[in-house]
Amino acid sequence: MAEGYTGAVGGEQALRTFAAFARRACGPETVIDDLLERQAYSCDGLTAHRAVPGLVFVPRTSDELITGVRELIRLGVPFVARGAGTGLSGGALPETDGVVVVLARLTRILEVDPISQLAIVEPGVVNATLSAAVRDHGLYFVPDPSSQVACTIGGNVAENSGGAHCFKYGFTTNHILGVEVLTPTGDLVMLGGESMDVPGPDLRGVFIGSEGTLGIAVRIVCRLMTLPLAHRTMVAYFADVVAAGDAVTHLIRAGIVPAAIEMMDRGAMAACEAATGAGLSLAWEAALLVELDGTTEEVQAGLDQVRACVSAAGAGEVWVASTEAERDRMWRARKAAFAAAGRVAPAYIVQDGVIPRTALARVLESIRSIGREAGLTILNVFHAGDGNLHPLVTYDPNEPGAYERAERAASDIVRVCLSEGGSLTGEHGVGIDKVCMMPEQFTSDDLATFWRLRRAVDPAGLANPGKLLPTPRLCGERPGRYVTHPLESLGVASRW
Numbered sequence: 079m080a081e082g083y084t085g086a087v088g089g090e091q092a093l094r095t096f097a098a099f100a101r102r103a104c105g106p107e108t109v110i111d112d113l114l115e116r117q118a119y120s121c122d123g124l125t126a127h128r129a130v131p132g133l134v135f136v137p138r139t140s141d142e143l144i145t146g147v148r149e150l151i152r153l154g155v156p157f158v159a160r161g162a163g164t165g166l167s168g169g170a171l172p173e174t175d176g177v178v179v180v181l182a183r184l185t186r187i188l189e190v191d192p193i194s195q196l197a198i199v200e201p202g203v204v205n206a207t208l209s210a211a212v213r214d215h216g217l218y219f220v221p222d223p224s225s226q227v228a229c230t231i232g233g234n235v236a237e238n239s240g241g242a243h244c245f246k247y248g249f250t251t252n253h254i255l256g257v258e259v260l261t262p263t264g265d266l267v268m269l270g271g272e273s274m275d276v277p278g279p280d281l282r283g284v285f286i287g288s289e290g291t292l293g294i295a296v297r298i299v300c301r302l303m304t305l306p307l308a309h310r311t312m313v314a315y316f317a318d319v320v321a322a323g324d325a326v327t328h329l330i331r332a333g334i335v336p337a338a339i340e341m342m343d344r345g346a347m348a349a350c351e352a353a354t355g356a357g358l359s360l361a362w363e364a365a366l367l368v369e370l371d372g373t374t375e376e377v378q379a380g381l382d383q384v385r386a387c388v389s390a391a392g393a394g395e396v397w398v399a400s401t402e403a404e405r406d407r408m409w410r411a412r413k414a415a416f417a418a419a420g421r422v423a424p425a426y427i428v429q430d431g432v433i434p435r436t437a438l439a440r441v442l443e444s445i446r447s448i449g450r451e452a453g454l455t456i457l458n459v460f461h462a463g464d465g466n467l468h469p470l471v472t473y474d475p476n477e478p479g480a481y482e483r484a485e486r487a488a489s490d491i492v493r494v495c496l497s498e499g500g501s502l503t504g505e506h507g508v509g510i511d512k513v514c515m516m517p518e519q520f521t522s523d524d525l526a527t528f529w530r531l532r533r534a535v536d537p538a539g540l541a542n543p544g545k546l547l548p549t550p551r552l553c554g555e556r557p558g559r560y561v562t563h564p565l566e567s568l569g570v571a572s573r574w
């Protein structure tokens with residue numbers, strides 16, 4: 079159903095007209111047109127794909143944002159919202175003839191209502207900043223992506239981000255009450271509201287996870303939760319990943335609901351330990367980090383149950399944090415995993431797929447054999463409770479053919495997830511990365527329905543074109559992997 083989707087008209091002249099308009103209406107410091115500075119916005123966390131945007135617009139207030147984006151719409155210029163650019167699926171990859179709309183300056187927490195347990199924020203507020211700001215009220219914002227010290231709540235909304243504690247408490251969508259959206263036709267609409275249940279269809283839910291394709295979140299109503307009174311955290315070690323996978327199934331079948339269940343294989347543990355010196359034992363093939371929260375009595379009882387369960391599943395050693403500092407060390411190790419993988423190889427692809435938890439052990443075996451066949455080291459570190467895998471497929475970009483092997487291995491892993499009845503993304507989104515795999519999970523009728531929805535909201539195709547939903551053009555001409563030209567390395571030439 080991509081046919082008939084005409085796309086934007088924009089062009090060079092429209093970009094120049096917009097730049098002049100934004101300088102006049104919003105101030106010269108809101109426009110970045112210098113080539114070198116634009117290059118800083120050429121990719122997000124998926125650095126293998128790059129495109130230098132035609133222009134970057136950095137509004138300082140929501141009024142400037144709305145004024146600027148309405149002018150882009152009038153001119154028919156495609157635009158891509160960008161929070162912190164930590165996305166791992168290329169969602170914020172620009173169009174060379176479009177504008178990146180950077181929301182990082184919209185960082186105001188507009189309201190905190192501790193009685194109703196909500197906060198209203200601008201989209202550029204950093205995830206961890208919100209929790210820090212409401213801590214004195216005994217509250218926090220639950221979604222906790224490992225990137226939480228950098229990523230924005232606008233980005234979390236667009237990706238429906240997850241995190242270690244989403245197993246018990248749900249994903250971003252479960253913690254957002256309302257979103258004020260600037261639609262791709264320039265209207266300001268409030269989706270949802272300030273309570274859990276607003277009459278009518280759940281358009282708030284439709285917007286969350288739409289990856290910037292249905293408009294820009296301008297104001298976000300976040301649900302806050304009461305900080306748990308107590309927590310206990312432990313690391314259980316296993317002689318192999320299959321036993322650790324089985325332990326997860328046993329834990330959940332026993333009716334235990336930990337706040338988090340994270341798994342690391344030996345390769346991931348070694349990298350994390352080297353990066354953080356947290357004290358992980360490297361004598362084992364796999365570890366489960368399990369956290370319980372609640373009242374002191376609840377967590378103590380839960381801890382005893384978890385201990386019994388992991389021991390029955392074959393855990394060889396259990397490390398229970400006895401101080402807050404020890405707990406911090408455990409989490410620091412886990413949350414450092416993506417950065418720490420840089421110690422194993424100069425480059426890696428972060429895959430993100432979902433499987434039914436019961437298939438965990440089988441799928442980990444398949445990942446092992448995919449890595450062996452590709453001749454690549456794959457590290458596994460993931461949200462085991464949700465069945466949300468994050469294999470890190472490492473490779474050396476200087477080795478001819480290595481990137482292609484890594485990309486094939488990463489795609490094969492997703493196909494294993496799909497064959498088990500899982501999903502091609504758990505929390506990192508489709509972006510540009512998986513857009514061509516969408517037909518492997520969804521039927522053409524499904525995709526046609528998605529397209530109808532998108533066209534109804536964005537008839538001109540201006541909001542984040544090329545992402546999330548496949549078009550024949552896109553899948554044939556996806557921007558290739560970025561390879562630095564020797565003249566670029568020497569600083570003699572640059573590319574835009």
Ligand SMILES: Cc1cc2nc3c(=O)[nH]c(=O)nc-3n(C[C@H](O)[C@H](O)[C@H](O)COP(=O)(O)OP(=O)(O)OC[C@H]3O[C@@H](n4cnc5c(N)ncnc54)[C@H](O)[C@@H]3O)c2cc1C
Nearest residue numbers: 161162163164165169223224230232233236240290295505
């Ligand atoms: C080290 C590391 C660890 C990570 N760990 C996790 C994790 O545990 N769980 C997880 O879910 N993700 C994780 N991520 C991925 C990433 O951090 C999340 O997807 C995050 O929500 C992106 O936020 P951002 O502000 O960086 O968004 P960006 O990367 O800037 O944008 C992401 C997408 O959101 C759109 N967008 C941004 N702001 C808005 C807005 N206001 N309105 C509409 N659309 C918008 C963009 O167009 C783009 O499509 C991790 C990334 C890194 C680098």
